[in-house]
Amino acid sequence: MSEEYNRMDFDKYMVPCFSPAPFIPIRAKGSWVWDQNGKDYIDLAGGIAVNSLGHVNKYLKKALKQQLDKLWHIGNGYTNEPVLQLAKTLVESTFADKIFFCNSGAEANEAALKLSLKYAANFYGKKKNEIIAFNDAFHGRTLFTVTVGGQPQYSAEYISLFANIIHLPYNNLQAVSSHISEHTCAIIVEPVIGEGGVYPADPIFLQGLRRLCNHFNVALIFDEVQTGAGRTGSLYAYQQYNVEPDILTSAKGLGGGFPIGAMLVKENWAQVFTLGTHGTTFGGNPMAATVANSVLGLLDNKLFEGVKQRNVWIIKKLSLLQEKYSIFKDLRSMGLLIGAELSMHWKGKAKILTNFAAEEGVITLIAGPNVIRFTPALNICFRDLQEAFIRFERALIRLKNS
Ligand SMILES: *Cc1c(COP(=O)(O)O)cnc(C)c1O
Helix, strand or coil, X not given: CCCCCCHHHHHHHCCCCCCCCCCCEEEEEECEEEECCCXXXXXXXXXXXXXXXXXXXXXXXXXXXXXXXXXXXXXCCCCCHHHHHHHHHHHHHCCCCEEEEECCHHHHHHHHHHHHHHHHHHHHCCCCCEEEEECCCCCCCCHHHHHHCCCHHHHCCCHHHCCCEEEECCCCHHHHHHHCCCCEEEEEECCEECCXXXXXXXXXXXXXXXXXXXXXXCEEEEECCCCCCCCCCCCCCHHHHCCCCCEEEECHHHHCCCCCEEEEEXXXXXXXXXXXXXXXXXXXXXXXXXXXXXXXXXXXXXHHHHHHHHHHHHHHHHHHHHHHHCXXXXXXXXXXXXXXXXXXHHCCCHHHHHHHHHHHCEECEECCCCEEEECCCCCCCHHHHHHHHHHHHHHHHHHHHC
């Protein structure tokens, strides 16, 4: 098969909303990826923070294989054992009392936003329908979530469809307290802005949002689609901020490479989604739940400690590269969600740098035009990191000489 298809077929047959790399990966293991020509790459992107335990993880594979022989899909007219186990684990290890499962981050956010609108309408009337979101936020690509996101390049054509969404500056509590009112029904916020440039929240910002939400009876939604499932060095980032949301959304790393989304909620919010008011066909299917159970089974304190050690290692490495080449102006991170912002001289060149990096055999991400983002597997070994940054340094030299 590898002979038969090439990158040109993408342009020929696929909707051009992506522009994939010129090479086609065909195989991967741990933090290594191989393309059609047998060239190897070290993966510091992890499929955009998804392959949280590396490619083809042996424990995940074993669990999936066992489930493969039992039950793939049964629909929500029946429950199943893997999903019950997953819900129980999430309830026992977080603030949440109830879980709703779906298939992606956007879908989890749709559920959270719908739920908060419905909750407000039920208890306070239809005038309480305003959503506060933040500039540079990313919440997904469905019609609703894209307008809640704070990136006009994704949403400008659709924004007029939903009038009651306001975008305020991130980490600016004053802006929120001046704006919030009894008409506000939800605040949705990423504890670390991911896609929009890797900006961790100030603890006082999230604490302040919690206070304001309590005061105005507003649902506080943490979008932990990217920061969740161990990415920041705890199961969810809120646990390090010591601020509990009312609703939390999870996806990406939760499935370790298998599509799954989840909305975690407190009891009183959960009760608003009464029979028939929300749903999904594939959500909570036994295959996805099985692999997520294995992922959660591997996320323990030892792994979280390892995430923090890897963060320290990578930040040190990036600081050394910064001293040597003066290409970055800011390094921002929480756990293994790491952003390196390019300095003025290299503004807008993040994509070019990731292209050089791939040519040198290391896969990295961008977070907007000026930030290189690293979201490797949480268990990437130090030997692989060492080799990855030797390759990344070669890419920096190429950028410097370009
Ligand atoms: C990726 C992401 C989403 C969207 O998730 P999908 O699975 O692509 O729908 C939502 N919020 C955040 C913070 C994300 O990083």
